[in-house]
Amino acid sequence: MISSVEEFLLLLRKWRAEGTKVRLLSSFVEPKMQACRAVIRLSGTITGIDEKTSVFQIGDEEQFALIGFAGCQVGYGTGDDPQLSSQMIEAERLEDLVCLVTPSSNSICIYTVK
Numbered sequence: 001m002i003s004s005v006e007e008f009l010l011l012l013r014k015w016r017a018e019g020t021k022v023r024l025l026s027s028f029v030e031p032k033m034q035a036c037r038a039v040i041r042l043s044g045t046i047t048g049i050d051e052k053t054s055v056f057q058i059g060d061e062e063q064f065a066l067i068g069f070a071g072c073q074v075g076y077g078t079g080d081d082p083q084l085s086s087q088m089i090e091a092e093r094l095e096d097l098v099c100l101v102t103p104s105s106n107s108i109c110i111y112t113v114k
Contacts, residue, residue: 016046
């Protein structure tokens with residue numbers, strides 16, 4: 001169970017070292033207008049980790065995401081975001097799943113499937 005930034009970094013390092021394909025789902029919500037939101041889905045490998053700035057990268061030079069996790073709450077599970085849960089393919093069997101929640105309540109889930 002991932003419950004701290006240190007454990008999250010260990011998992012990121014493991015995924016990077018093994019070349020594990022991960023999936024990222026992210027939900028961005030404007031707190032004052034719930035109807036104004038975006039959901040992003042991306043698959044790739046962890047291609048960079050900067051522990052000093054608490055940033056990691058998924059993808060390559062053509063398609064990538066840089067995710068900063070400083071100040072985020074780290075949790076294990078799907079969280080309470082129904083928009084993100086609805087974007088996960090039901091037939092997939094999740095293996096590892098970590099959710100980051102930013103101080104502004106945006107959700108970022110990183111997971112692997114069997």
